[in-house]
Amino acid sequence: xxxxxxxxxxxxxxxxxxxxxxxxxxxxxxxxxxxxxxxxxxxxxxxxxxxxxxxxxxxxxxxxxxxxxxxxxxxxxxxxxxxxxxxxxxxxxxxxxxxxxxxxxxxxxxxxxxxxxxxxxxxxxxxxxxxxxxxxxxxxxxxxxxxxxxxxxxxxxxxxxxxxx
Numbered sequence: 001x002x003x004x005x006x007x008x009x010x011x012x013x014x015x016x017x018x019x020x021x022x023x024x025x026x027x028x029x030x031x032x033x034x035x036x037x038x039x040x041x042x043x044x045x046x047x048x049x050x051x052x053x054x055x056x057x058x059x060x061x062x063x064x065x066x067x068x069x070x071x072x073x074x075x076x077x078x079x080x081x082x083x084x085x086x087x088x089x090x091x092x093x094x095x096x097x098x099x100x101x102x103x104x105x106x107x108x109x110x111x112x113x114x115x116x117x118x119x120x121x122x123x124x125x126x127x128x129x130x131x132x133x134x135x136x137x138x139x140x141x142x143x144x145x146x147x148x149x150x151x152x153x154x155x156x157x158x159x160x161x162x163x164x165x
Contacts, residue, residue, distance in 0.1 A: 004028040006090040011043040016127035020092040025067045033070045078113035094123040
């Protein structure tokens with residue numbers, strides 16, 4: 001079984017993330033969405049809230065049923081990938097500016113775990129500019145952009161910012 005790990009903070013998950021997940025599940029037998037603890041990032045949602053939200057989003061998409069799992073992990077990604085017997089790390093690239101950063105991480109990961117490769121999936125054009133930061137900023141002011149995030153995420157954002165009960 002070919003297992004891929006798709007790491008990120010997912011604060012919150014966007015339609016761009018879902019695009020990468022959908023495409024990765026066509027390449028791999030199983031995709032593990034790995035919510036990372038990133039000490040350098042201040043997040044809006046707790047780890048548990050992000051996990052619940054992603055599971056809620058995934059559960060409503062039949063095409064992902066049985067092919068995608070959501071976990072929280074701490075520590076080095078390569079250690080986690082080896083523990084779950086992943087053959088690859090999936091990384092999404094939105095723009096050329098993402099590539100330099102992702103390539104540097106790839107080089108370190110390859111040094112730490114040469115048996116775990118990295119697969120870069122370029123964002124589909126309609127999702128290439130979407131970021132969690134943008135959708136959070138819009139929601140902070142009581143608005144959502146429906147094409148940027150799943151309805152469950154938009155609702156959770158508006159609740160988090162106190163715009164709906």
